[in-house]
Amino acid sequence: MTTLKADVVKHLAENKNLLYIPIVVLFFIPLLQLPIYVTHVFILTFLFAYLCTAWSLISGYTGQVSLGHSCFYGIGAYTTTLLFHFYNLTPWIGGTIGIVFSVIFAFILGYVCFRFRVSGPYFTFATLAFAQILEMLFISQSQITGGELGIEMPYTGSPLDFQFTSKIPYYYIILMLWVGALFLSRHIQRSKFGYYLFAVREDEGAAEACGINTTKYKIFALILSAALTSFGGVFHSQYYLYVTPKAVYGLDLAFQISSTSLVGGSGIWFGPSLGSFLINPVVEGIRATIGGTFFGVPLLIYGILMILIGRFLPGGVSGIIQRGLATRDMEMSKKVGSQ
């Protein structure tokens, strides 16, 4: 069994193009005319794969765990919705402004935290506080934001307003966003920038002693991650046409992003996506079939799985593949050595 697994892993790794096949297949799935609900599950899975990939740029690569990533998501969603609602500004521009806001916000958060050496749990709680502050402010300013009940996006159904009558265009938009983020993440992992980030994660003091400006790279990773997350929020506002502070700023979302990424494994580019593909279809499937009968049971099992994965699988599920690759590299170097 283990040799079979190792063989598959080896095969996949040696024929790198094989990894692209699933992605290409995903591009053709809408041709199958699947039911709307199934398309929705795909969209949700891509959205989370995208958000988790973005989250891992800061929290997986540099090890600075953020539990407040929903604040960037919410800024994207609310900026778009409010600008369209009050000024009739197309979400394509409104969304861009939202991303700019997120970047500014991420810069402030990153500068405040990293410049003053807020790290570890202190950073985690600072991000948590930021997301909570925004959620509470948006709930309290109800004359503008609609308070706890949220605000609706006026529906025009025009592509000029980032709105479509069917789910298929949304499917392709989020699929392409995710694939883009995935390749960006892979590129970063193999670049000098990525090595700097890993150095920060492994030993920040040593990285600094090597002359790496750790503050600068951490801030940069956070900004990148925030910009991507924020575009996810813009997508949310256009896909659901409805935003509430709890849905976009809430802790549930932040926790879901981090737990999904960590189940998949946040230290490698494809890990977070793997997590989303493993979890979201199953969760949605259970919700659609037996969700009403055994209230709470699926999430209880999921919780137990999270504990077991955290405990026994370093690097999440993708850690298994990573270790397979490491074994292969070692064997290959042995071969080269013996020749």
Place this chain on the structure above:
Amino acid sequence: MNVNLIQGLINGLLLGGIYMTIALGINLIYGVMRIVNYAHGEALMIGMYVAFWLFTLAGVNPYLAIPIVAAVLFMLGIILHKSVIEPVLDLPLSRQILIFIGLIHVFQNSAMILWSPNYMNIDVPMSRESIQIFSISIPIGRLLATIIALVSAFLLYYFLKNTKIGKFIVATSQDPEAASALGIDVRRIRTLTFGLSLALTGIAACVFLPLYFVYPYIGTSFNIIAFIIITLGGLGSYTGAIIGSIIVGMIESLVSLLYDSSIATAVAFIVFILILLFRPSGIMGQRE
């Protein structure tokens, strides 16, 4: 001095006292193990349900149920520590967080399956009434909660400073390796600390029950405030937890009195971020 302002200060003090009971427990764990118990609020929720059923089925007044609930949560703490917490102590932060998120799911959904997601509360005589002194009113339930919080904080302090096991705990939190070299069984002390911290939470659960509704997700809101308080005061610091609780309680109460209650907690969190700017490890925290 304005009567309103005095009322606000007293309310803030009482709220701070309520927060203190949870914050002290999390800080005790952090001090000894350098790990944040992200699922502390969930332990509080379990404790509240235990007290709730003791009252509903056996008619035990929650204030008298304190020893029973504390003992139950002490046992829960020991089991939890041995089964889940101890193996993760040396893991990186991200894996710890995954395990704790899993733990939160397990607790919340077990409570939902066992006791339904409904909001439940009990009616304890006196606890909803207030004492009037001049024109200031002091709610009895909150006053009792604060008094019990202060007494347990004092007892904890006494325990840590004056008993052998307490001194072992302090020694372990200052330097686990040195403590171990001096013959202290660090693993046992850690288990005991976890149990003790959850027992403190059990006390909090009993005094909260007459004041709040109990439902499976009640832990989350207390968790967040408690995290902010202990980070504000400095992770692991005993005095820090007390100072942090009072600051957050005061800000919340004064902002809701003078301005708007819906942003009171937000203002407290903004102050927290500002304090982190000047003290990146909290008010009483030490650089690691």
